[in-house]
Amino acid sequence: MIKGKKIVLEEGKFPSVCSGCRLCETVCSFEHEEIFAPWLSRIKVVKVDHLTDYPLTCKLCKNPPCKKACPQAAISKNKNTDALQIDSELCIGCGECVLACPFGAISIPREKISPIVCNLCDGDPKCVKYCPTEVLKLKDEEAVAKRKRSNASVSKGE
Amino acid sequence: MAFGYAGKILRVDLTSNKIKEEELKEDFAKKFIGARGINSKILYDEVKPGVDPFSPENRLIFGTGPLAGTMLPAGCRFTVTARSPLTMGHGDANAGGFFAPELKFSGFDHIIFHGRSKKPSYLFINDGKAELRSAEQIWGKNTWNTQELIQKELGDEDIQIACIGPAGENMVKNACIIHGLKRAAAKGMGSVMGSKNLKAVAVRGRKGIRVADPKEFLKISEKILTKHKRPDLTLYGTPGSVLYEVNTGYSPATKNIQTTRFPGIEKISPKLLNQKYIYRLKACFGCSISCGRSYVVKHGQFKGLYGEGPELAAMWSWGTQPQVTSLPAVLKADVLSNQLGIDCIEAGNTIAFAMECYQKGIITDEDTGGIKLEWGNFKAVHSILEQMANRKGFGEILCDGVKDAASRIGRGSEFFAHTIKGQSVPADLRIKHGSVLGYITSTRGADHLRGLIIDDVLPIEYIKKNYGEEALMSEGIKGKGIALKWIQEMTTLPDCFGICKIFYILSAGYSVFTFENFSAMYKAATGIDVSEKDMLKACERVYNVEQAFNVRVGGFSRKDDTVPPRFFNEPTDANKWKGKTLKKENIDEMLDDYYTCRGWNKSTTAPEKEKLLELELDEIAKDLYE
Numbered sequence: 208m209i210k211g212k213k214i215v216l217e218e219g220k221f222p223s224v225c226s227g228c229r230l231c232e233t234v235c236s237f238e239h240e241e242i243f244a245p246w247l248s249r250i251k252v253v254k255v256d257h258l259t260d261y262p263l264t265c266k267l268c269k270n271p272p273c274k275k276a277c278p279q280a281a282i283s284k285n286k287n288t289d290a291l292q293i294d295s296e297l298c299i300g301c302g303e304c305v306l307a308c309p310f311g312a313i314s315i316p317r318e319k320i321s322p323i324v325c326n327l328c329d330g331d332p333k334c335v336k337y338c339p340t341e342v343l344k345l346k347d348e349e350a351v352a353k354r355k356r357s358n359a360s361v362s363k364g365e
Numbered sequence: 366m367a368f369g370y371a372g373k374i375l376r377v378d379l380t381s382n383k384i385k386e387e388e389l390k391e392d393f394a395k396k397f398i399g400a401r402g403i404n405s406k407i408l409y410d411e412v413k414p415g416v417d418p419f420s421p422e423n424r425l426i427f428g429t430g431p432l433a434g435t436m437l438p439a440g441c442r443f444t445v446t447a448r449s450p451l452t453m454g455h456g457d458a459n460a461g462g463f464f465a466p467e468l469k470f471s472g473f474d475h476i477i478f479h480g481r482s483k484k485p486s487y488l489f490i491n492d493g494k495a496e497l498r499s500a501e502q503i504w505g506k507n508t509w510n511t512q513e514l515i516q517k518e519l520g521d522e523d524i525q526i527a528c529i530g531p532a533g534e535n536m537v538k539n540a541c542i543i544h545g546l547k548r549a550a551a552k553g554m555g556s557v558m559g560s561k562n563l564k565a566v567a568v569r570g571r572k573g574i575r576v577a578d579p580k581e582f583l584k585i586s587e588k589i590l591t592k593h594k595r596p597d598l599t600l601y602g603t604p605g606s607v608l609y610e611v612n613t614g615y616s617p618a619t620k621n622i623q624t625t626r627f628p629g630i631e632k633i634s635p636k637l638l639n640q641k642y643i644y645r646l647k648a649c650f651g652c653s654i655s656c657g658r659s660y661v662v663k664h665g666q667f668k669g670l671y672g673e674g675p676e677l678a679a680m681w682s683w684g685t686q687p688q689v690t691s692l693p694a695v696l697k698a699d700v701l702s703n704q705l706g707i708d709c710i711e712a713g714n715t716i717a718f719a720m721e722c723y724q725k726g727i728i729t730d731e732d733t734g735g736i737k738l739e740w741g742n743f744k745a746v747h748s749i750l751e752q753m754a755n756r757k758g759f760g761e762i763l764c765d766g767v768k769d770a771a772s773r774i775g776r777g778s779e780f781f782a783h784t785i786k787g788q789s790v791p792a793d794l795r796i797k798h799g800s801v802l803g804y805i806t807s808t809r810g811a812d813h814l815r816g817l818i819i820d821d822v823l824p825i826e827y828i829k830k831n832y833g834e835e836a837l838m839s840e841g842i843k844g845k846g847i848a849l850k851w852i853q854e855m856t857t858l859p860d861c862f863g864i865c866k867i868f869y870i871l872s873a874g875y876s877v878f879t880f881e882n883f884s885a886m887y888k889a890a891t892g893i894d895v896s897e898k899d900m901l902k903a904c905e906r907v908y909n910v911e912q913a914f915n916v917r918v919g920g921f922s923r924k925d926d927t928v929p930p931r932f933f934n935e936p937t938d939a940n941k942w943k944g945k946t947l948k949k950e951n952i953d954e955m956l957d958d959y960y961t962c963r964g965w966n967k968s969t970t971a972p973e974k975e976k977l978l979e980l981e982l983d984e985i986a987k988d989l990y991e
Contacts, residue, residue, distance in 0.1 A: 221639070221643065221645070221646075222599050222600055222646050222655070222658075224645050224646055225645075225646070226645075226646035226647065226648035226652070226655040226657075227645075227646070227647055227648055228648035228649070228650065228651055228652050228653065228655060229463075229650060229651065230436065230438070230590075230651050230652075230653065233435070233436045233650075233651055234436050236573070237436055237579070237583070240573070241575070241579050242573035242574065242575050243434055243435045243436060243573055243574040243575075243576075244470070244571065244573030244574070246571055247573070254522070257546060257659070257671065257673075258644055258645055258647065258659040258661070258671060258673075259645060317571075318571070337436075337587075337590050337653075339438075339590070339648075339652070339653035339654070339655065340599075340646065340655070
């Protein structure tokens with residue numbers, strides 16, 4: 208079941224961390240555009256500082272600000288995956304969605320007219336599949352919270 | 366050249382400020398593959414005998430290969446090539462990070478610099494357009510600040526930069542080119558860049574890379590990404606080999622190779638490094654192993670220090686060689702060398718050499734200006750590093766590498782100046798016949814990466830099967846020549862593809878990837894069909910071009926293919942081989958065999974005419990034999 212799941216970064220003890228290799232960006236652009244061009248990736252690795260990298264993609268908001276901001280109602284949710292989909296016939300490329308997203312997860316690269324955004328590769332996200340340190344995961348956020356609750360309870364008990 | 370390659374070479378004349386684009390032709394690419402291979406041929410063609418490394422006529426060539434910037438893991442490598450001021454022969458160095466992919470995204474596979482800029486300048490390539498810009502504001506800045514200032518000036522923090530620090534500016538032969546916090550291209554390339562008044566090369570672009578057969582390319586990449594893992598290398602990085610070397614009876618160079626014993630080595634162990642200082646992973650572009658890490662020092666004298674690495678070579682140079690037992694001090698030296706743009710191997714060996722001079726009373730406080738060059742004195746290491754980069758104080762004597770330092774100091778110090786063709790040796794080579802042969806026949810002087818160990822530490826099945834058991838034994842002789850030739854060809858290929866040798870050769874123990882695999886990768890990426898046999902031949906061709914340069918321009922012959930005298934005269938104290946030295950006659954026997962396998966003349970070491978013609982290097986045959 209893919210519905211309700213999203214791409215999350217779940218790091219653990221070293222070396223189970225994002226290595227900043229940007230393979231997720233590379234494979235994403237290849238999957239969607241058949242070209243190695245990280246700027247066309249739907250997932251972006253943010254350089255937080257010299258030593259820390261943070262991969263960021265669509266959070267699959269329940270009430271997406273991008274959808275609300277679209278004057279053409281070109282953004283909808285995919286029935287199977289809950290990921291966003293953009294109707295390029297309706298889209299006018301105004302960029303309101305880009306401005307509305309609090310994460311910068313949706314973008315219009317200058318090569319494009321319509322925005323690009325993660326579609327979860329229709330349920331089999333390649334960034335997750337190839338993440339070398341396996342910290343990118345396709346998960347229900349509640350599952351992450353459950354694990355954290357369990358960890359927190361154990362440490363309290365000691 | 367629609368696939369794999371960017372398809373263009375940029376030619377920059379720094380004297381006249383002229384920039385020209387050239388097409389990378391398919392038949393040329395097919396013969397020399399890319400990156401190191403194409404660089405080497407351009408160097409051979411354009412730098413004639415008599416051209417001084419620091420003269421405007423020397424070339425400084427940046428290049429990357431057809432597989433860099435793709436999803437094939439570790440496609441992150443670029444090579445910088447020039448006539449080397451250290452060896453006076455062929456020089457090249459290779460670095461990872463994010464520069465190589467961005468160079469291709471900017472539209473070019475290679476950049477050839479010649480001439481000398483009147484004023485300090487830097488090159489900026491922005492999506493196919495190149496311009497030389499003034500570097501007067503950043504001249505004198507360290508490598509980290511230089512990159513930040515250029516990114517700020519151009520208003521884009523995603524610009525990738527390779528630059529020199531004060532060491533390169535001062536044409537210190539120990540200087541390297543730095544990209545990011547620590548990716549270094551050494552072998553004196555930084556000083557050649559400085560001699561051209563070129564502070565940095567900055568690249569940025571949005572020209573994506575297409576491959577000829579996307580389905581096949583995905584299949585190949587997927588297999589490597591999912592199957593080839595090295596959790597130990599991810600966990601400990603390249604310093605893990607220190608553990609490995611100690612455990613197997615090999616010893617990293619210590620106390621300038623006077624001994625193999627370093628009593629405090631456990632204080633700088635990879636395990637301790639991980640426990641106390643390693644912060645996160647820090648991989649190069651697209652690498653699924655990530656031997657790169659970052660570190661932070663949280664307490665003590667060096668509180669607040671951060672950097673990337675440290676690599677194995679830094680552990681040798683700032684730890685085992687000077688016998689420094691404080692990890693934060695090792696890390697401090699690592700940061701200093703990266704910021705100043707000093708090659709850690711050459712500089713570390715020079716400091717260890719000076720420490721031995723000091724130990725033996727050949728130099729005193731009077732020579733060093735009061736710096737106590739005692740074993741373990743990390744403050745001395747840090748001070749000398751600063752002095753070297755700025756050609757100040759005793760650093761002036763040491764800054765041009767071990768060979769020049771020994772000739773400046775004299776007084777018998779030449780005996781423990783361990784160099785091969787002017788490049789210093791970072792390891793105890795006694796009794797390791799395979800490594801010795803690899804070091805002395807490497808086309809860029811003493812080097813641990815051209816002819817990586819073929820002694821009994823790596824049970825390479827292919828060699829055992831094809832060249833016999835003895836080829837793998839440390840004290841063996843038979844089969845070493847042909848085995849080394851194969852190894853040298855194999856280590857050439859990743860350099861030409863623009864992919865990482867640590868990933869495809871070292872971490873794979875020469876066994877995971879074959880020439881068949883490599884030729885399939887190349888075909889899927891470029892659409893150019895080069896058979897397994899022809900791929901091997903292309904590598905042999907590249908090695909012969911470099912050797913021809915060494916003979917013709919470097920003036921090398923058989924007498925230069927030898928080890929430092931200490932290895933013949935002073936027995937090792939390594940447990941396994943205690944009391945033994947290398948024997949001249951053994952080396953000679955191996956060399957004869959090696960030259961025969963290579964088709965090189967046994968006294969001049971020049972490739973024989975027939976060999977050159979076989980490799981379709983007719984123009985080189987003409988140079989050497991007509």
